[in-house]
Amino acid sequence: xxxxxxEAFITMGGHGPxxxxxxxVFFALSLVLIQxxxxxxxxxxxxxxxxxxxxDTAGTSRASADFAxxxxxxx
Amino acid sequence: xxxxxxxxxxxMLRDIKTSLRQPQDLLNPxxxxxxxxxxxxxxxxxxxxxxxxxxxxxxxxxxxxxxxxSLDHLFRHDFDDGxxxxxxxxxxxxxxxxxxKSIAHWLLTGLPLVVLTxxxxxxxxxxxxxxxxxxxxxxxxxxxxSLIGAIGAALTLGLRSAGVLLSLMIIPLYIPVxxxxxxxxxxxxxxxxxxxxxxxxxxxxxxxxxxxPFAAAAALRISLSNG
Amino acid sequence: MWQIFHKLGxxxxxxxxxxxxxxxxxxxxxxxxxxxxIWGLAFAPPERLQGNSYRIIYIHVPAAFLAQSVYVMMAVxxxxxxxxxxxxxxxxxxxxxxxxxxxxxxxxxxxxxxGKPTWGTWWVWDARLTSMxxxxxxxxxxxxxxxxxxxEKSSARAVAVLVLVGVVNIPIIQYSxxxxxxLHQPSTFKLTEKPKMASEMWVPLLMAILGLYMLxxxxxxxxxxxxxxxxxxxxxxxxxLIQQGGTR
Amino acid sequence: xxxxxxxxxxxxxERDHRTLFRDLSFSILPATLTRVEGPNGSGKTTLxxxxxxxxxxxxxxxxxxxxxxxxxxxxxxxxxxxxxxxxGIKAMLTPLENLQALTAGRxxxxxxxxxxxxxxxxxxxxxxxxxxxxxxxxxxxxxLARLLVADEPLWILDEIFTAIDAQGVEALERLxxxxxxxxxxxxxxTHHDLRVPGMxxxxxxxxxxxxxxxxx
Numbered sequence: 026x027x028x029x030x031x032e033a034f035i036t037m038g039g040h041g042p043x044x045x046x047x048x049x050v051f052f053a054l055s056l057v058l059i060q061x062x063x064x065x066x067x068x069x070x071x072x073x074x075x076x077x078x079x080x081d082t083a084g085t086s087r088a089s090a091d092f093a094x095x096x097x098x099x100x
Numbered sequence: 101x102x103x104x105x106x107x108x109x110x111x112m113l114r115d116i117k118t119s120l121r122q123p124q125d126l127l128n129p130x131x132x133x134x135x136x137x138x139x140x141x142x143x144x145x146x147x148x149x150x151x152x153x154x155x156x157x158x159x160x161x162x163x164x165x166x167x168x169x170s171l172d173h174l175f176r177h178d179f180d181d182g183x184x185x186x187x188x189x190x191x192x193x194x195x196x197x198x199x200x201k202s203i204a205h206w207l208l209t210g211l212p213l214v215v216l217t218x219x220x221x222x223x224x225x226x227x228x229x230x231x232x233x234x235x236x237x238x239x240x241x242x243x244x245x246s247l248i249g250a251i252g253a254a255l256t257l258g259l260r261s262a263g264v265l266l267s268l269m270i271i272p273l274y275i276p277v278x279x280x281x282x283x284x285x286x287x288x289x290x291x292x293x294x295x296x297x298x299x300x301x302x303x304x305x306x307x308x309x310x311x312x313p314f315a316a317a318a319a320l321r322i323s324l325s326n327g
Numbered sequence: 328m329w330q331i332f333h334k335l336g337x338x339x340x341x342x343x344x345x346x347x348x349x350x351x352x353x354x355x356x357x358x359x360x361x362x363x364x365i366w367g368l369a370f371a372p373p374e375r376l377q378g379n380s381y382r383i384i385y386i387h388v389p390a391a392f393l394a395q396s397v398y399v400m401m402a403v404x405x406x407x408x409x410x411x412x413x414x415x416x417x418x419x420x421x422x423x424x425x426x427x428x429x430x431x432x433x434x435x436x437x438x439x440x441x442g443k444p445t446w447g448t449w450w451v452w453d454a455r456l457t458s459m460x461x462x463x464x465x466x467x468x469x470x471x472x473x474x475x476x477x478x479e480k481s482s483a484r485a486v487a488v489l490v491l492v493g494v495v496n497i498p499i500i501q502y503s504x505x506x507x508x509x510l511h512q513p514s515t516f517k518l519t520e521k522p523k524m525a526s527e528m529w530v531p532l533l534m535a536i537l538g539l540y541m542l543x544x545x546x547x548x549x550x551x552x553x554x555x556x557x558x559x560x561x562x563x564x565x566x567x568l569i570q571q572g573g574t575r
Numbered sequence: 576x577x578x579x580x581x582x583x584x585x586x587x588x589e590r591d592h593r594t595l596f597r598d599l600s601f602s603i604l605p606a607t608l609t610r611v612e613g614p615n616g617s618g619k620t621t622l623x624x625x626x627x628x629x630x631x632x633x634x635x636x637x638x639x640x641x642x643x644x645x646x647x648x649x650x651x652x653x654x655x656x657x658x659x660x661x662x663g664i665k666a667m668l669t670p671l672e673n674l675q676a677l678t679a680g681r682x683x684x685x686x687x688x689x690x691x692x693x694x695x696x697x698x699x700x701x702x703x704x705x706x707x708x709x710x711x712x713x714x715x716x717x718x719l720a721r722l723l724v725a726d727e728p729l730w731i732l733d734e735i736f737t738a739i740d741a742q743g744v745e746a747l748e749r750l751x752x753x754x755x756x757x758x759x760x761x762x763x764x765t766h767h768d769l770r771v772p773g774m775x776x777x778x779x780x781x782x783x784x785x786x787x788x789x790x791x
Contacts, residue, residue: 027372034369037379040444044368044382047437051386058429059546066553073560074569103682110679118667121705182661185629190680191653197680251492255485259475269468269489272461273496276503283510304499311495318409319488325630326481478590480632561592 107192108200115204118177125173129166129209130216136162137220148225155224156234156285162220163213163238164245164274168267170209171249174201175320179257188324195313198320202250202313203243210242226289233288237281240301244277247312254319258326277304336413338555339564345548352545360389360538366531374528380444383437385532389539391434391455394462397427397543401469402494405487415551417483418558420490421473422550426543428466435459454508458501465493479558578641579604580729580760581626586635588621595621596779599635605728608751608761609775617780619764620660620733626762627657627731653681656727660734662718666707670698670717673706677721684724692723697743712738722750730754732763 028034037044119126140158144150151158178184187197217238221231252270256262284297367385374381401423407416438456439449450456469486476482559565579602586599595618603609611619624630626637628644628651637644639651664673670693671686678684693702696716706714715738722730736744744767751761752771763769 027370037382038373040378040380040382043380043440043444047383047440048364048368048386050436051390051433054429054433058426062546062550062553066549066556069553069556070569073556073565076560077566077570106683107680110676114665114668114672114676117672118665121667177665180661181665182659182663183665184663185657185659185661186663186677187680188629189627189652189655189657191649192680251488255472255489256475261475265468265471265475268464268471272464272468272500273492275461276496276499279503279507283507286510315488315492319485321631322481322484322488325484325632326476326478478632 104192104196108196111197111200112204119208126208129170130212132169133162133166133213136165151224155226157282160278160281164278167209167245171253174205174253175257194317198316199313202246206243206246210246214238230285230289233294234285237284240305241277241281244305244308247308248273250316251312251319254316254323257323336415338559341415342552342555345552349545349548352541356538356541356545359534363531363534363538371527371531377445383441385535387437389536390430392536393539393543394427394430394434397423401490405490408483408487418551418554420486422554423547424466424470426546431459431463431466454505457504461500577605582638584636586633588633601777603760605760606755606758607775608755608771611764611777613779619779623731623733654727655729656725657731658718664706664714664717669703669705671702673717688724692720695723696720728759730761734764736765736767
């Protein structure tokens with residue numbers, strides 16, 4: 026142990042705030058990225074699972090265009 | 101080989117001809133150049149003590165931004181009207197045609213900036229020798245800006261928010277040229293020999309001439325595959 | 328040889344191997360990194376000139392080290408993307424670019440905070456910090472370009488070109504920034520100037536670097552797996568994998 | 576049977592996770608006209624761009640005279656003419672200058688021939704007026720004037736009848752028939768009811784959209 030006491034360890038001879046703020050920011054931001062990556066992964070898994078559960082309707086029937094006027098008089 | 105050269109000449113001539121018929125596109129970067137330079141005396145200080153040492157840097161930054169502003173036009177019109185597709189389908193190697201377009205771009209933006217530089221250099225109180233060196237660095241440096249810029253312009257072709265993206269991608273790549281450009285002017289102002297730095301900038305130019313057109317050609321193929 | 332290469336490019340194969348590798352990478356990485364950091368923070372002797380502020384080195388140097396090598400790894404993957412059109416290479420580039428950007432930011436931040444007790448100012452335009460700042464912009468450019476292009480293949484190839492152009496420029500940028508630095512600050516104390524480090528100082532540093540490498544590998548695998556799931560969502564193997572609950 | 580000019584082998588193209596075409600194989604023989612058909616959004620333009628070598632995002636192989644096109648790219652480019660939706664006409668240049676620029680990379684063409692070609696598309700008197708003053712149909716005609724001087728054996732034409740009046744369409748059809756009779760090959764898309772004897776067809780957009788498209 027390079028320090029005599031816990032207090033010395035925390036103050037680090039006056040350099041404590043610099044050292045500890047560095048370590049805090051390092052771990053905080055790293056954890057944010059890791060957590061964000063995990064949340065995103067869970068979101069992707071859930072979306073995919075839901076997609077497989079529902080029958081896929083998109084693109085199975087090609088809509089035929091008749092260019093019929095849309096009635097907008099009822100308002 | 102002969103057909104390659106004549107095709108390059110045709111590409112350059114077409115670019116120069118179309119630009120000369122839209123002089124506003126040519127004038128815009130020059131006006132921008134003047135405006136940016138003007139901001140420094142107004143925004144920081146009109147004193148000789150500030151302007152003289154900072155002048156080289158100010159002019160270099162302004163020139164860099166002007167070139168950046170003009171890059172958007174380099175391929176966009178050609179992309180919109182289909183000229184770029186036809187260019188890609190020419191039997192000549194694409195990088196040569198891209199090189200021709202980059203040279204045309206420099207002749208139409210970089211060179212006028214260099215010509216305008218002595219005038220603005222006097223306005224920021226640069227002295228005779230510094231002005232000469234500044235022009236020389238811009239003469240060597242602006243073609244590098246056009247060549248590297250072509251890569252960015254090709255990559256952002258057809259994208260919506262191309263402007264900011266282009267700056268974000270290209271400015272980091274411009275930094276070496278900017279550093280040596282301004283550094284050389286500063287060294288000249290202190291009376292130091294600058295031949296070495298100029299030679300190094302020449303090496304940058306040679307490197308950009310040989311590599312950038314390949315990257316820009318590859319980027320164009322990618323952007324057109326998307327269209 | 329070709330078969331191995333082809334296998335490497337198969338997302339399904341990657342998914343399986345990554346799942347097996349990840350626990351190892353995570354736990355060995357955590358153990359090494361935490362051990363290195365605790366050793367460095369609490370047990371390594373103080374540095375002669377800087378006192379205790381140098382203890383930032385145990386995160387600053389690993390972050391800076393990794394930030395640079397991630398970009399080089401991306402450049403290698405970019406070559407693979409352009410030459411062999413391997414999808415997985417692009418998955419790698421897209422997945423690790425944000426990690427690289429974060430590490431670059433952390434290296435910058437810790438470097439700046441370190442500068443305060445060392446130089447008495449938060450930010451110094453020294454060669455190392457300036458190059459790091461430019462590296463962060465290169466990362467940002469690659470991420471922004473990748474997001475701006477909708478089409479998957481075009482985006483992969485465009486980012487690959489940009490990363491390659493960037494990696495060619497990195498030595499030039501570094502050289503010019505160093506030259507510029509000598510022009511403006513003839514004599515400053517440099518972070519890079521390695522004071523003779525006692526083995527109690529550099530062994531934990533080595534551990535922290537190794538540990539962070541493994542943690543990077545773990546997070547890269549995690550993010551790559553997610554990206555693979557997104558891209559291959561319509562294939563049979565992903566469907567089976569998810570329906571069998573093989574993704575826990 | 577003569578040797579095919581261009582062959583497509585197992586072309587596969589996806590866009591935004593939608594398969595445009597898959598396992599598409601065909602050959603283009605000399606002296607044939609091939610029409611690519613399909614509803615809007617079925618990938619007609621994409622296919623033509625793949626064939627022309629503009630879009631290399633598609634998987635599969637394109638052979639030129641039986642060889643991989645990548646190996647014989649210059650010969651392919653020299654012998655293929657592509658006219659797309661955006662035909663490469665600069666608004667600031669005159670029709671004549673446009674044609675000069677477009678032919679310059681392909682061995683050039685004397686001005687007299689270009690003037691004659693412009694006259695042939697009904698643009699005599701407009702040769703030296705900037706294209707931005709011409710109508711949309713006239714600008715298309717400038718691009719089509721290339722067909723009157725082009726000697727490339729393969730033409731790839733995307734919607735060339737757009738903005739052309741009825742008379743022009745008829746004349747253009749005659750030109751295409753004549754070109755095929757001379758031995759040239761043409762691949763085209765058009766929405767208009769083209770009637771050319773012996774026309775080949777490639778139909779796109781018929782394949783069902785399978786939910787699970789490919790497994791590895």
